[in-house]
Amino acid sequence: MIQSNYFEDNEDLILQFDELIDWQEIVSEYEGDFSDAKLYLSTQNPNLQMAPSNLGEAIDYYREILNSYGEMAGMEVSPYVASFDSEGLQFKDGVVTHPQKMADLVDAFHSAGLPPAGFLRKFGGLGLPHTIKGLLLEIIYRCDTSFAIAMGSINLATILQDICDEEQKNRILPKLINERYSVTMGLSEPDFGSDLSSVKTRAEFKDGKWYITGTKRFQTLACGVNGAPSATLCLARTGSPTSGAKGLSFFLVDGKDYEIAGIEKKMGIKSSATCEVVMNNSPAELLGKEGYGLTRYVMGMLNGARMSVASQGAGIATAAYKESLKYAQERIQFGKPLSEIPAIKRILDRMEREIIGMRSLLIEGARTVDLYHWRSMREKDSGKDEKEIRKDPHIQFWNSVSSALTPLAKYYNAEMANTICYDAIQVFGGSGFCEDYDVARLYRDVRIASIWDGTSQIQVNAAIGPISLGLSGSGAFGEYIKTKMSLISPSEELNEIYENVKEIAILYKNLENSSLKEYYSVDLIQNVSRFLIGILFEEQEKKLKNESVLQKRKELRSKFNLDTLGFNDSALRKLRALRQ
Ligand SMILES: Cc1cc2nc3c(=O)[nH]c(=O)nc-3n(C[C@H](O)[C@H](O)[C@H](O)COP(=O)(O)OP(=O)(O)OC[C@H]3O[C@@H](n4cnc5c(N)ncnc54)[C@H](O)[C@@H]3O)c2cc1C
The missing domain is CATH 2.40.110.10 (Butyryl-CoA Dehydrogenase, subunit A, domain 2)
Structure with a gap:
């Protein structure tokens, strides 16, 4: 594996962090009126010591956390991940043994205080919004999926913050963390x-x-x-x-x-x-x-788990791309590096733009959760009735949008990461098929992304309701898309994609029965995922200040949208044929 700081060496991640994410919006949702920092002044509770007291401090804190994750994942863990895979696990008499070096490195993360990323500060957590959690998970998954889980599985228990009473939370959560x-x-x-x-x-x-x-x-x-x-x-x-x-x-x-x-x-x-x-x-x-186990709580936990798999997809795909790019620049065939052979350049270019799209979708999905989750948690903690909280128009709207975006991000990033790892093997040729290089392991590891935490088919089932309703009639998702489109000056291609996606949604809605709808739902979800990424790309262009970065992004977006138009055409032909 490439050894470097996995935050600092990632140009797009840095760009997203420095220029594209609206931190004002996220920080104000998470910190409210910076009450943790104020409480620290009056109580000196050590758990609250790192609480930021303004926007700038919050951003500095996030950067520091991502940097620490990047350094530990990329410099300390990455040299050993191939050996974790070849050594594997032992099972004897009911006891599982992990490679000792892996256990030591999980301990090192604990000693640095990094695992409890999703917990509130008062319980001993890092106090981070979902957007940052999405990025740090991407960094650690880039390093290794097995290690990422061994280090961070405790974050599944963040669901207790939403569902338990104060007594239970105060008794259980610090114990799990400590x-x-x-x-x-x-x-x-x-x-x-x-x-x-x-x-x-x-x-x-x-x-x-x-x-x-x-x-x-x-x-x-x-x-x-x-x-x-x-x-x-x-x-x-x-x-x-x-x-x-x-x-x-x-x-x-x-x-x-x-x-x-x-x-x-x-x-x-x-x-x-x-x-x-x-x-x-x-x-x-x-x-x-x-x-309430399945209907409320597991669904809540799975929302977090879905976003974690969206990070896993972006992380593994980034590893596959970076390893492929390095190899293609170093290996000479026909007198030139592979990266200069058009057929390989085409593969690498697509990997790059798809990963930027996946990361954008991941960040947007996490943003929509940030926009309702912390506010509703604060209101619940203040004793407000849950039914009343759910009626709050802001909470209701973003909760609804996120119920479409979290399965969409899980579905899309898992599927696309698989495609990207397939491409990585191709870039490496015969060497990719052998275990000498990391891409073979990445190709095996990425397969789980579209299976666990609800398969891709189950994500499509979860997303289809809010999305088809939103695009073909009324609903928060349609409102969300309309607002986004009105705030950019969409390119011709994006306008065409919008018209196509609306037609796909109507053709889907008019399908004769529920079996046909289930059969074709993936066509709508795939096209909507790519349409949304197209919107995010054009939103981002409005924020870019550096002319050469902007030009590169425009070219990349145009190629992405042309691919999307191809997918649109395929879905439209299938669905129109059913109408005749
Ligand atoms: C390595 C690994 C780790 C895991 N970790 C955990 C864990 O920690 N905790 C946990 O609880 N589970 C875990 N799982 C289980 C995982 O979440 C399930 O395997 C997954 O949800 C699919 O369930 P299944 O294997 O029973 O497949 P099935 O439910 O039998 O599905 C088989 C196929 O049919 C499709 N299918 C089924 N029903 C529908 C439907 N209604 N519509 C469309 N398609 C459908 C599925 O998409 C799939 O393609 C793990 C699995 C693996 C392999």
């Missing part, structure tokens, strides 16, 4: 993965306590890292066996109370433990309200 827990999503079972409303694991209330019995499959890191503690956020049935989604509740089960029955042998992410977990009357703590 004791360096790994946290897993206890959802999938041997018989149910996508169809979570059917899970069978049972929770029973006996003598004033909850106990869980059942088997969970594919539990990432349910074993913890080499002796460090672990916990699972477990979905279990508290209603009758036929109670469906509404009979499911959400529990915290400590790793010492369940058994690891085995780990999977996998094609990729070989140093990430994918465990089978057996719970037999395991003591558990109910989180939030009974019956």
